[in-house]
Each structure stands twice: as structure tokens, then as C-alpha cells.
Amino acid sequence: MAKSTFNIAPVSALQKNELYFHLYLHHTPLEPNKNQAGIVDPKLPNSFGSMFVNDWTLYDGLGTDAKVIARAQGLHVQTGMSSQKYQNYLSIVFEDTRFKGSSLQVMGPVVEEGEWAIVGGTGEFCLAQGVIYKKFLEQQSNGNIIELDIHAFYSAVRPWTLGAV
Incomplete structure (x- = not known):
């Protein structure tokens, strides 16, 4: 039997799931364990247009036994002409066994406070x-720790759900 080029399924076929994570992002712009780097510096006032690439680590706790759960990999760009305002575009790529390889696509302003x-x-x-x-949690000598409360809904879409067996 030939595979269909396309298929349309009713929305009710998609199961909705809710997820919640409480993680800690290590934002480390300084050596020795730097996890971001400048890649564009246009030399404009207030660093307007500067761009950084990041590979921030997300842990399940604060202690020395904390485990890396994911990495926030992407870019942040200085988008404010009159002040230091950044916009973030990143993928949170999970490394733990349960969700390995899955990701969340994220965007929003500044890293320390507010919402993405x-x-x-x-x-x-x-x-x-x-x-x-x-929420800003702790200042360290080479960066800071940001507390993250991640709340989302997603649909467990599998190839067989859409008739692509």
C-alpha cells in the first residue's frame, strides 16, 4: 500500500499533555566556565546590534549533586537603541534520559527576570x-543563576496519529 502524500485528521485526535519543570539556568558570561560568546559587535551606541551565542546549562537543583537536564542553546541580540535590552531566541534541548533529544522553542526579552x-x-x-x-536567584563571580518555572501544553503527535505508517 502506497504512503499517502498528505492526510487530514480532526483536532480531537491530538492528545494534550501538560508539562511543568522547575530548573536552574546557569548564565555564565565570564571565564573560566563561560557558556556564551559575542559573535557580532557593530560598535554602535549602547552596543545596539551586538549578538551573542549561548549554550546555557539547566540543572534540576542548586547543590553539587545537581544534574544537567537541558541546555538553552541559541542567540541573544541587543535590540534596545537607548538601553541595554536583549531579545533571546533559543532551543531548550533536553539531555536527561526521559526527554533526551526533545526541545522547547523559546523567545523573549532578557535572561534574568520576566517571562519567555x-x-x-x-x-x-x-x-x-x-x-x-x-527569576534572578544568585550572583556568582563569573555569572548568575536564574530560577525557571516552565509551564506548557503540548500534543503527543506520532507518525501513526497522522496516518504516516
Whole structure:
């Protein structure tokens, strides 16, 4: 039997799931364990247009026994002409056994406080939508720790759900 080029399924065929994570992002712009780097410096006032690439680590706790759960990999760009305002575009890529390879697609302002929007996902978190609440937690000598409350809904879409067996 030939595989169909396309298939349309009713929305009710998609099971909605809710996820919640409480994680700690290590934002480390300084040596020795730097996890971001400048890649564009246009030399404009207030560093307008500067761009950084990041590979921030997300842990399940604060102690020395904390485990890396995911990495926030992407870019942040200085978008404020009159002040130091950044916009973040990143993928939270999970490394733990349960969700390995799944990701959340995230965007929003500044890293330390406020909210980021979850605008998509892959793997286990297909079609994710939600929000990440961020709170500055601790200043360290080479960076800081940001507490993240991740809350989203996603649909467990599998190839067989859409008739692509």
C-alpha cells in the first residue's frame, strides 16, 4: 500500500499533555566556565546590534549533586537603541534520559527576570505552547543563576496519529 502524500485528521485526535519543570539556568558570561560568546559587535551606541551565542546549562537543583537536564542553546541580540535590552531566541534541548533529544522553542526579552514564550517544541514536546517564568536567584563571580518555572501544553503527535505508517 502506497504512503499517502498528505492526510487530514480532526483536532480531537491530538492528545494534550501538560508539562511543568522547575530548573536552574546557569548564565555564565565570564571565564573560566563561560557558556556564551559575542559573535557580532557593530560598535554602535549602547552596543545596539551586538549578538551573542549561548549554550546555557539547566540543572534540576542548586547543590553539587545537581544534574544537567537541558541546555538553552541559541542567540541573544541587543535590540534596545537607548538601553541595554536583549531579545533571546533559543532551543531548550533536553539531555536527561526521559526527554533526551526533545526541545522547547523559546523567545523573549532578557535572561534574568520576566517571562519567555514557548512557541513550539519537538520530540516529546511536539506543538508546545506555554510560558517560562524567570527569576534572578544568585550572583556568582563569573555569572548568575536564574530560577525557571516552565509551564506548557503540548500534543503527543506520532507518525501513526497522522496516518504516516
